[in-house]
Amino acid sequence: xxxxxxxxxxxxxxxxxxTAVAIGVPLALTAAGTLAYGADLGLFGTDAQARASAATAxxxxxxxxxxxxxxxxDALGQNGTYGGRDxxxxxxxxxxxxEKYATAAEPYVIVVAATITMDPVGKEIKxxxxxxxxxxxxxxxxVGGGFFLGQGVHNVIIRxxxxxxxxxxxxxxxxxxxxxxxxxxxxxxxIDHNDIRHxxxxxxxxxxxxxxxxxxxxxxxxxxxxxxxxxTDNVTADITIHHNWIRETEQRNPSTDNVAHAHLYNNFLxxxxxxxxxxxxxxxxxxxxxxxxxxxxFQGLTNPVVRDAGATLVQxxxxxxxxxxxxxxxxxxxxxxxxxxxxxxLDQAADVPALLKSGAGPRGSIGTSASTTTxxxxxxxxxxxxxxxxxxxxxxxxxxxxxxxxxxxxxxANNPARVVIAVKPGTYRELVKVPSNxxxxxxxxxxxxxxxxxxxxxxxxxTPKPDGSGTYGTGGSATVAVDGDDFQARNLTISNDFDEAAxxxxxxxxxxxxxxxxxxxxxxxxxxxxxxxxLVDTAAKEKLGRVYLTNSYVIGNTDFxxxxxxxxxxxxxxxxxxxxxxxxxxxxTAPSTxxxxxxxxxxxxxxxxxxxxxxxxxxxxxxxxxxxxLDPQTTVRNTALSAAIRTTPWTDxxxxxxxxxxxxxxxxxxxxxxxxxxxxxLLTDAQAAAQEVADxxxxxxxxxx
Numbered sequence: 001x002x003x004x005x006x007x008x009x010x011x012x013x014x015x016x017x018x019t020a021v022a023i024g025v026p027l028a029l030t031a032a033g034t035l036a037y038g039a040d041l042g043l044f045g046t047d048a049q050a051r052a053s054a055a056t057a058x059x060x061x062x063x064x065x066x067x068x069x070x071x072x073x074d075a076l077g078q079n080g081t082y083g084g085r086d087x088x089x090x091x092x093x094x095x096x097x098x099e100k101y102a103t104a105a106e107p108y109v110i111v112v113a114a115t116i117t118m119d120p121v122g123k124e125i126k127x128x129x130x131x132x133x134x135x136x137x138x139x140x141x142x143v144g145g146g147f148f149l150g151q152g153v154h155n156v157i158i159r160x161x162x163x164x165x166x167x168x169x170x171x172x173x174x175x176x177x178x179x180x181x182x183x184x185x186x187x188x189x190x191i192d193h194n195d196i197r198h199x200x201x202x203x204x205x206x207x208x209x210x211x212x213x214x215x216x217x218x219x220x221x222x223x224x225x226x227x228x229x230x231x232t233d234n235v236t237a238d239i240t241i242h243h244n245w246i247r248e249t250e251q252r253n254p255s256t257d258n259v260a261h262a263h264l265y266n267n268f269l270x271x272x273x274x275x276x277x278x279x280x281x282x283x284x285x286x287x288x289x290x291x292x293x294x295x296x297x298f299q300g301l302t303n304p305v306v307r308d309a310g311a312t313l314v315q316x317x318x319x320x321x322x323x324x325x326x327x328x329x330x331x332x333x334x335x336x337x338x339x340x341x342x343x344x345x346l347d348q349a350a351d352v353p354a355l356l357k358s359g360a361g362p363r364g365s366i367g368t369s370a371s372t373t374t375x376x377x378x379x380x381x382x383x384x385x386x387x388x389x390x391x392x393x394x395x396x397x398x399x400x401x402x403x404x405x406x407x408x409x410x411x412x413a414n415n416p417a418r419v420v421i422a423v424k425p426g427t428y429r430e431l432v433k434v435p436s437n438x439x440x441x442x443x444x445x446x447x448x449x450x451x452x453x454x455x456x457x458x459x460x461x462x463t464p465k466p467d468g469s470g471t472y473g474t475g476g477s478a479t480v481a482v483d484g485d486d487f488q489a490r491n492l493t494i495s496n497d498f499d500e501a502a503x504x505x506x507x508x509x510x511x512x513x514x515x516x517x518x519x520x521x522x523x524x525x526x527x528x529x530x531x532x533x534x535l536v537d538t539a540a541k542e543k544l545g546r547v548y549l550t551n552s553y554v555i556g557n558t559d560f561x562x563x564x565x566x567x568x569x570x571x572x573x574x575x576x577x578x579x580x581x582x583x584x585x586x587x588x589t590a591p592s593t594x595x596x597x598x599x600x601x602x603x604x605x606x607x608x609x610x611x612x613x614x615x616x617x618x619x620x621x622x623x624x625x626x627x628x629x630l631d632p633q634t635t636v637r638n639t640a641l642s643a644a645i646r647t648t649p650w651t652d653x654x655x656x657x658x659x660x661x662x663x664x665x666x667x668x669x670x671x672x673x674x675x676x677x678x679x680x681x682l683l684t685d686a687q688a689a690a691q692e693v694a695d696x697x698x699x700x701x702x703x704x705x
Contacts, residue, residue: 043540049440065491066448066597067157067190069214069240069263072342076154076212080448083132083187084159091136095119102127102147107291111136112161117146118145122166122200130152135160135194137216138362145178146199151185153207160362162195163539171223172250180491183210191215195361198222204251204257206239215241217434219361221248222277230257235288236317242266248277256286263338264296264589266347268356271300272538278302285311290333292316297352298323302507307331319349345571345606348638348667381398389417396426404432404443413437418705420444423492427453431459436483436517437538445479445492450526452490455480460498462506471507474532478514483539485517488705493526500580507696511535515547515565516564521702522549530560530577538564541594548693548702555609559590561600562622564630566593568696569602576644577614582610589619590653591632599633601696606670608642618649621661626654633662635691641672664692 045270066072067081074080087107092098093114101108104704107130113621123145127133133141133147134157141162148158158181166178178200181191185208196203196218206213209232220226225250229239246253249272264283271279282304285291287381288311295317298304303325307313312333338344347355372632391407392399401407401420407421418440425447432455434441445453457479462471475481480494498510509532513522525550527534533556538545545565554561555575561567578584588607593599600619607618618641621632636649649665650658651673665673666683676682683691 013337018199018569020319021575027598046637047566048066051095053302059244065144065377067188067192067214067349068344068686069188069216069242069342070212070238070261071214071236073212075235076187078154078188078212081190081212081214082156082158082448082617083107083155083190084130085132085446087130089601090645092116098133102133103129104128108132108178108608109134110112112140112142115141115143116167117143117218121145121168122176124148124179126150126180127153127156127158132157132159133255134158135362136163137318140362142180146180146182146196147208149181149183149186153186154188154498154659156188157184157190157192158194159190159192160194162197164195164197164199166199168172168200171666172198179203179205181205182207182215184208186210187352188212190216191218192474193217193220193361195219201225202228203249204228204254205231206237209234209236209622211237211239212656213237215244216240217356217360217647220244220246223248224250225252227254228252228257229254229259229262231602232258233287234258235260237261239263240338240342242344243347243352243356243360245360245527246270246274247277248272249368250277251280251398253282253284255284256289256291259289259291261336261338261341262289262291263294264351265290265294265322265344267296267354268360269296269298269301270305271302273300281306282323284308285313285501287311288333289313289629290331290336292336292338293318293329295346295349295352297321298351298584299353303327305329315381317349319352324515343573345573345604345640347571347604351638355373376609389415389419391419391421392424393426393428395426396424399424404428405430408432408434408438408441409439411438414585415440418442420705423453424445425457427454427456429456431457433480435489439485439487439517441484442488442490443488443492444488444490444657447491450491450493450524455492456494456495456497458496458498459510460496460503460506461509462503463498472508474507474511475514475535476508477532478511480513482513482520483519487515488518488521488523489525490523490704491525491527495526496529498530518545519700519702520545520547521704522552523548523702523704524551525549526553526555526557527561528553531560531578532555532556532562533560534562536561536563538563538565538569544597546697546700548697548700550702557586559587559620559622561588561602562590562592564592564594564599566598567600568693569600570604570693572604572605574602576607576611576642578611584615586611586615587617587620589634590622591619591634592622592624592627592630593630593633593662595631595634597631598696600635601691602634602636602639602695603693604638606640606642607636607643607645608640608670611705613643614646616644617646617651618659618665619663620651621658621663622653622658624655628656633663635666635683636668637666637688639668640670641668643671645672647674649674650679691704 071081084107089109161168163180180196307328314330356640439648496512547567591599619634
């Protein structure tokens with residue numbers, strides 16, 4: 001094998017979470033697959049090494065997730081939104097226990113594992129700061145009431161719940177203020193993957209300058225007023241609303257009043273045919289609101305987009321089907337770009353209805369571990385987990401292990417169930433190998449950002465081995481090597497920082513992550529290097545190896561996504577990087593696919609970086625070892641390509657013509673996209689229908705666990 005960043009300026013009151021890999025088109029952390037909930041975590045019942053964590057209840061595997069959108073912005077003394085991550089996990093099944101923990105001063109992750117009926121009807125629990133309230137699978141229902149977040153309450157996450165049925169028989173109810181979630185002067189709140197319906201007055205109310213709010217992946221329905229924002233003359237609030245399915249509602253979809261920065265994208269507003277409920281308006285930019293509305297889908301609405309005379313509304317990429325009445329934009333407010341505050345990636349508007357019908361609302365079971373504290377009952381220290389196990393790694397000695405590899409070594413051979421290696425923030429300069437006899441391993445950073453936990457090393461192909469037995473070779477240079485099936489990694493950085501400038505005397509292929517397993521799920525990670533960053537391999541030429549990477553960054557310059565695996569890069573950012581000497585030239589992919597397999601699929605993503613225009617190829621065919629029987633494949637579809645991509649995006653390699661293999665595009669956008677030609681094959685709609693993400697993954701549905 002042979003072979004950035006555009007940073008916006010935000011307002012002084014914001015501090016965007018810094019990252020060495022932020023790029024011009026931001027990354028969405030909102031894919032449906034990102035928020036599928038898997039098996040629970042447990043406490044690894046080891047010896048004295050468990051002393052620091054044995055008394056602490058383990059959290060569900062995804063409960064350390066942090067918000068995206070404006071809720072992720074550092075401001076008002078709060079570093080993003082992470083809820084009760086730093087506190088104890090409790091499971092509640094009664095109103096008394098839910099209220100006890102939600103109103104406590106200390107942080108909690110509160111798992112709602114039953115249907116809880118509010119008494120009296122309309123009761124709104126006064127949630128305090130530093131809380132995560134999450135439904136256990138689809139079991140968490142709040143009936144006849146909801147939650148209230150008062151002045152100054154902050155760092156609250158409400159996820160995966162069904163909040164329903166406070167309706168008092170009056171459609172436009174002005175007497176009962178029985179909302180699902182009401183916020184008065186709160187900040188840093190994330191409302192995600194809930195089903196909120198059939199309440200009295202409204203489903204969500206964000207009032208009195210509530211700010212740094214993200215509302216994502218919810219189903220809002222069966223209500224006169226879906227989502228109201230405002231109730232103040234101040235123009236200070238910053239709010240992100242994305243991937244919500246709003247249907248069978250009449251108004252406030254949302255109504256956004258006097259919001260300094262309102263970013264609405266990839267929402268599906270549906271006026272359902274054949275019902276008595278008719279929309280009076282859809283998205284409304286009221287007062288002095290400054291709204292950016294992108295890639296949303298409006299079905300059958302009356303007045304789908306409305307703007308007050310003093311408001312500003314910028315529309316981009318929205319789809320309107322069967323709508324009538326007002327569809328407005330314009331205004332005199334200052335232009336602003338959401339990517340100067342946080343990263344995100346847009347889904348295609350045409351895909352939004354199907355995406356949200358399958359992905360919005362509560363997801364599958366998250367479970368609780370045997371060591372999780374049930375309300376009123378303290379779990380015994382050292383209890384062994386029935387289904388999953390957690391090992392904690394911390395450089396400062398506060399965990400069970402101080403290195404990631406030590407935790408991997410502690411996983412029993414042929415382990416039958418998930419083992420989660422929870423790695424506390426820090427830089428771990430080490431080599432990590434997950435052997436083939438250790439399946440079902442998850443390595444997960446526990447910091448507020450994927451940058452907080454880094455595994456890094458600097459071997460290259462030509463680096464001599466310490467024992468004098470030769471050099472590492474390309475595959476052997478990997479910082480992290482995964483041979484065990486059903487592996488997962490999330491919320492961390494895997495890097496190879498080999499210094500090419502200082503070592504021009506040796507082969508400079510330097511792999512950050514190598515996988516040779518099946519069912520590898522990489523979620524919200526950064527994989528960073530220069531040449532040969534991400535090697536997606538299989539255990540043998542005839543073996544199937546599937547890799548699904550989503551909501552992530554892959555950084556490099558030469559053949560930096562390569563190998564023979566069936567690999568999907570979805571809803572991610574591929575960052576092009578200059579070479580060691582400052583020049584711009586490179587290749588994104590180098591597949592070495594077997595003739596009867598699918599190769600590399602890049603979908604719904606962004607390819608860009610701080611490199612020269614027309615300097616990078618999308619790919620070239622790697623016939624490893626000169627094997628002419630291989631049939632390398634890369635498809636790039638529904639992806640934004642920067643001007644860095646060459647107008648002829650494919651090229652030959654080692655005497656093999658790309659035209660003899662499988663290279664194609666479909667519906668890409670941006671300055672780097674182009675029309676079909678002999679040197680730029682584009683799939684037809686019929687061909688593209690057989691090259692979807694599901695076609696690559698087959699019978700495997702990646703699920704976080």
